[in-house]
Amino acid sequence: MDADSVAERLVPLLTPVLPDLPLRSRNEEIAAVRKRNYEALAARTPNFCSGCPHSTSTVLAPGQIAMGAPGCNCFNTVIEQPERHIDVMTQYGGEGLPWIGLSRYTDREHMVQHIGDGSIYHSSYLNVRWAVAAGATITFKLLYNGVVANTGAQDAVGSRGLASLTRGLESEGVARIVVMTKEPKRYRRERLAPGSRSVRPTAWWRPPTSSPGSRA
Ligand code: SF4
Incomplete structure (x- = not known):
């Protein structure tokens, strides 16, 4: 259970009582990230920064x-x-x-x-x-x-x-x-x-x- 998962569940509950906070836009960002296709990166493996000793x-x-x-x-x-x-x-x-x-x-x-x-x-x-x-x-x-x-x-x-x-x-x-x-x-x-x-x-x-x- 990460912070984004918590936000997704709390925003619908909090938005009616805290209408001035930009909660909904944060959830829209999270939704956009979840839609990204990461399969193109699957072939990459981690490596060191350029110049790393x-x-x-x-x-x-x-x-x-x-x-x-x-x-x-x-x-x-x-x-x-x-x-x-x-x-x-x-x-x-x-x-x-x-x-x-x-x-x-x-x-x-x-x-x-x-x-x-x-x-x-x-x-x-x-x-x-x-x-x-x-x-x-x-x-x-x-x-x-x-x-x-x-x-x-x-x-x-x-x-x-x-x-x-x-x-x-x-x-x-x-x-x-x-x-x-x-x-x-x-x-x-x-x-x-x-x-x-x-x-x-x-x-x-x-x-x-x-x-x-x-x-x-
Ligand atoms: S430069 Fe530093 S952060 Fe980057 S791979 Fe090397 S040790 Fe890690």
Whole structure:
């Protein structure tokens, strides 16, 4: 029962007693919307906004499979491009946890887990620690944009910057840390963790030129 359904039922009752309110015109709008034919849109599936960093960050290497997390990353469950597809969504704060349990019972050796920096600082940093402690082979692909984008670009509370994050992850025992960026030079003077690198996305990280989000 949504607001429009309620309005459709209340307007006939309220109009006689509140004749000055534009109730009837609202119901006419609702009726016009209900008459629209949406079948022409049925073939479309959701995709990212043009320029969205997810367009690049969620592209998988050949053979990889991935788990997603709440946010616009959920589009990857139905997205048209197979190289961006995810097979499982976790709950917020649960990123990587299903694989830590599952990895002992499958021949698959590796999993990718998409995650945002807001989630890492909120709660999911512990998941990385647990993955290390459990010896799980997993790549957390952390989309670092400095904000909690999904809820309106609030500050990622607890953030101490990218370089500090790499040092923290290194201290937890993460085996390999790569900062993938269009501008590796920006990070040459940063105090990244020893052994970590800043590199440009390689060819298979780039979205195909035919994809809707290829401007990222
Ligand atoms: S994360 Fe932002 S830019 Fe990307 S699809 Fe969602 S709303 Fe659009």
